[in-house]
Amino acid sequence: MTTTLRRHTIADVAKAAGVSKTAVSFAFNAPDRLGTETVNHIIDVATTLGYRPHPVASSLARRKTGTLAILTPQPLGEIFENPYHALFASGVATAAEAAGYALQFISPLKGSLARAVERASVDGIIAVGLDPAHPEVARIRRYGMRIVLVDAAASELAPSVSIDDEAGAHAAAAHLVALGHRDVLVLSVEPPAGSGGTPAAVAAERMLGYRRAFDEVGATISDDQVVDAPTTIQGGHEAFGGAWDDGQRPTAVLAMSDATAIGALHATREYGIEVPGDLSIVGFDDIDQASYTNPPLTTIHQPVRRKGEEAVRLLLQPTTDTGRPEHPRLDVRLVIRGSTGPVRRHDRRWPTVDR
């Protein structure tokens, strides 16, 4: 029979050690304010009693939890399995650990982000892919928690950290254009769930960059050359396959994420398409996997881990009462690997698809 014995409290320790509660508290949190003797004695008694300061009570009294959170509008299952998010979380976690903070995740609870936010005992929130105008942003601030936005448009409402999406996309497309490609398929990212189809800020920016590169040589990307896909390998696989089956015959693919790019790469095998001989592919993000594909993926590198660290810095830095929220923008760069090459001069005759 397991007797659930009452946890020892600070009072128990105080009594057992023959001191006041205050002394015990000091022994743990401000040992310098006590005699070395007393401290040792108190700690001894505490450990033999198996006592630890109750973290919740402590948080209440201190008015801080020592925890910060990553908030995402998607369910956590999706987040952890997405290499981009994993990389980002890794950066956040490293910086949080270094600063002595615990890390928690917030995602919709029973479908409601609001409910999840309400119940969160954290000092600050790093929101990924949340629009500054989203009602939760205002609520979080009203609740007195700090917030930093990631992969969102810069705004007065909250600090944010992002990358130069337009420039990155432009570099990707310009690389293709320079290789002679004019006929491209864009694998965009799905608009966020509750947005009614409005593309995420990130997707919009990247589209701008792609278009600018084509404009510069008098070429264009028509709307039916742009298809949305879930940011997964499978999503990219199916999106590319769908476009190909519909009769599209691009000479290159511009994917807004490495995951979809890798998916497209796998799809090419099914169709007997050679990369980069028949088709060039360029991704975005430069996740670890990108250098392990066959051929290795040409992509836009962004410092994902550092993005996470930067977000923590912004969240934890003393309030910049200088006025405006900061909006650091990290650099990106084109990484040319094996999945891109010059466009074929003469059309290859593709096997007819039977549908």
Added chain:
Amino acid sequence: MTTTLRRHTIADVAKAAGVSKTAVSFAFNAPDRLGTETVNHIIDVATTLGYRPHPVASSLARRKTGTLAILTPQPLGEIFENPYHALFASGVATAAEAAGYALQFISPLKGSLARAVERASVDGIIAVGLDPAHPEVARIRRYGMRIVLVDAAASELAPSVSIDDEAGAHAAAAHLVALGHRDVLVLSVEPPAGSGGTPAAVAAERMLGYRRAFDEVGATISDDQVVDAPTTIQGGHEAFGGAWDDGQRPTAVLAMSDATAIGALHATREYGIEVPGDLSIVGFDDIDQASYTNPPLTTIHQPVRRKGEEAVRLLLQPTTDTGRPEHPRLDVRLVIRGSTGPVRRHDRRWPTVDR
């Protein structure tokens, strides 16, 4: 100038609504005990005031936090970037979300797991790869938190969920043996940091399984055919390369994780080794990436996501006062893909390594 205005408390709402604190509390937590009228009124007042019940105060009074944690002895950065752990976390997260729990991560704080555990305000902990005899396990229980062990030996000290490592490993090795392989290189996993070289329970079990399969045909695996490697692609790459450079010429590789198997696979390209023509490789875990390699990886599938869900179930289930802690063991199975084949009859003459 940002005036940090005091958060509204339950008392404010009570006063503004002209009711008692109790009524406000009920309006949020037990609306049935109040008149519909009153509830609506209170909620109205609360929302216009921007009030939410303070989660920490609430936790203190309720004596539960509504949060559970995944604990790992490794730094979080490593965890998130490891596909196996990511998959596991995904399972845990999904189950936790469904049960209305928030998810937090605990990892050594300033090098000390103990410190991190002390500060954790969670109701329960899922510890991955922690030995039942590890002092933290006892401490966690003494603190009154529940705990479930994952990838650890079964013991009286705590419930656990695991897989049949020995059987899985045996299946992997038997597959190779059946293909005629006798000369194998085992890529084991590094012993945990503070263990003084004692292999993790999981590694020991798997080694047993490998050996049994070889024993069955009168073959053996000598100690120098076993090398440790960090559980990463790079780790596998380097471990295989090191062994090859040392002059080992196995016809097959038994890797204790897909990550190291994939690393070995990449290394083969550098050496001009053909898989599976010259060398067979079999992994362990069956992470998503395993089906996307070239050739696709033969491996042991384990239900990683379900392992996470099962851990949550064990953690949250009403105390089974029937006596002993449960130790569910999930099934594994061999998945034959493209990285394994029959052993070559005649030795290929490997190019001499220049070192």
Added chain:
DNA sequence: TTGTAAGCGTTATCAG
């Protein structure tokens, strides 16, 4: 159905 009052376990203020 609603209100009163006693915890929950710390920390922090302010005398001694």
Added chain:
DNA sequence: CTGATAACGCTTACAA
């Protein structure tokens, strides 16, 4: 250097 005592903000018997 040490010790009462008042917060911290909510929940929950117990009463009314």
